[in-house]
Amino acid sequence: MPAAEASLTSEGAVARKGSRRHPVLADQRRTGLLFVTPALVLFVVFSVVPVVYAFYLAFTDYRVLTPPRWIGLENFVAMAHDPVFWVAMRNTTYYAIGYVPGAMVLGLIAAVLLNGRIRGVTAYRTAFYIPVVTSIIVASIIWLWIYNPQVGLLNWALSLIGVQGPAWLYSTTWAMPAVIIMSVWKNLGYVMIIYLAALQGIPAHLYEAASVDGASGKDSFFKITLPLLKPATFFIFVISCISSFQVFGAVYVMTKGGPVNSTTTLVYEIYIISFQALKMGYGAAESVALFAAIFILSMVNFRLLGQDTEYI
């Protein structure tokens, strides 16, 4: 166990023991609880209760304007036979497989490039981060134009090298890649910032020692940088996997799930079923399926990647 962690642990142990007897610490804890309580109450009322209620609704036929009617597992049986649900599940997986590595690799490259002392580095970092704070609606509308087959920037750029671009958002082949590219562009800055913070936490003396030992830049990157970025990589991977299973805004604005359901993702399908078809019970059942998918994915991530994580 690292020394820092040991001392922290022992401090914690001291604090725990002390709290039972020390009136000042007990008072601080009470004060802390008082401060946390409003947020906790809001969290319970607006997050925990709705989530629990959604689990209940998943076993009912609920059309919003009429009371829920208990139907047991019917929604789940229907879901198992619903081709659109499975298409949505497949599309969501496709999106995650495209988006997560794309955002992580490009985010890492951007972070490494912008970690050095280059002129105007702050401006570059800001430029990369601007899409993150841009509304998904605005970003999606901009990309609608970029992807336009006649007047869009992308096809114009492709035409310069003699390539006739497709009708991106009207092609069942290209619509999902188009959504993935937009999402990677939109969230690249977030990944970059996390990696930048992690890069700046790597002690410089490690690189100096490697340099003295004759290590090349490539060796330093693969033997020092990447291993020490593992906690950040794990964090980004888990967060990106979860967010990729929740993609909605880009699909809603750019494709409405089309063409021909080729970009219908799980959350979009849940939205359509719940708010357009008004089948809240069925939508809740799909939400439970989504919850299960994210839960299992996260558990697998923790099992495979999180076990030997060392915090520096």
Next chain:
Amino acid sequence: MLLEPRTSPQISRRSLLAGTAVALASVAVVACGSASPAPVATTAPAAAPTKGAGAAPTAAPTVAAKPTTAAQPTAAASTSTGSLTISFWSSLMGSKEAARAGLAKDFEAANPGMKIQHEGFFDIMQNNEKLLTAMVAGNPPDVVSNHYYFVSNYANANALVPLDPLMAQSKMADDLFVPSILQLGQWKGKTYALPIYADTMAYFYNVDLYTKAGLDPEKPAATWNDMIADAKKMTVRQGGKLVQEGMSVPQDASEDLSNMFYAMLLAGGGSFLSGDGKTAAFNDASGQQALQTMVDLVHTDKVTDIGFGQGLSGAATPFYDNKTGSRYDIPPTIFNISKYAPKLNYAISPLPAGPKGQATPVLAFEMFIPKGSKNQDNAWKFIAFAMTPPEQVKFNKTSNHLACEPEALQSDPFFTTNKYVKPFYESLIGFSKPFPITPAYADVLATLQQQLQAAVLAKSDVKTALDTAASYANDQLSKV
């Protein structure tokens, strides 16, 4: 240092109890703060007069039938007992915004002390979503205006105030309205909503492109064959690349796409639902012919390309930008053209005739009172005021839509002479039929639009696409 593991401090029983007490107190404060005010205004929905079943509207409108002054509503008939402020949620935005503001202003002037508190939604779905939430919470607005197709769903769930007793009380007769438009607000024989404006569909065409193609803009396409031939002539490609489409064929799974299909379905002699409204009928031979014609326009006649102009909006819309020869469209486009392309040289004519003649669907925006409204008397007063023929004329003249009452339509030459509105008026009185009326429509429509798109993009053959949508529709209709 990233993700530093921490030891969590233990919480004593006393502090936990203190925290719980504060939490309960906070909940109590929140609960007290949202205690519902206001007594419920008294309206007595007595047994309503029975009308024809709302499920299968087929009656053609008879605008010239009987505009009688006796049929006019007396808006001030009921005594108001609720709040003087009427909360009003609507999607009367865009082309309707100025008209809606004018209506509210007129009402406030005619009813001193009363106020319309409006909340607008550009998207009809957002209006629907928020209203559903408010209805379930028991705190809906007093009056709502939204697309007709939500009405039967709300009515089927017993969430709206039946208007027949209120109409009788205000001496407002059914024959005040164009019958096919009135049907759009009815469900199972009762009237739950009244129309503020109506839209039919018409054929928009670019006069300059018609002329350039050697066509006579005074003689726009009268039949589907003319329409296809004209579109071919107006199609321009340069180096194999389409630069001007002869006719726009919607390719999104959207209302534009289903509207065009429905208009062509009617012109082919088909109907959306069976006579009893219990099964889908849009997949019969008429439906297949209608959809095949749309598919052929893209893939055989090649009057447009997949993706051409799709997704573009505002001034870049190809029709506004002189890059589209013709299109099926609705009246709000008149407002949009005046806003984004005021110099566009275009004209409008009734839709070309299909194999069974001319036809257009008619839809309406409705006004209705949710059952949980705390101010139902004044809500009705506002609706009744909006239904007076002078207000109907004013609203629809301002917004370029069609009034819903024969007397209003005939009392002002705007509807019968304005070159852009006249084709819609003539279509309404000549050959219009209501859009489908069923609580399952929104759900069915979403699936149909996906299948129509699959056919237009050549990802499915016409019969498979329509049969798939019909199968889903039948399943949903059986549950109504």
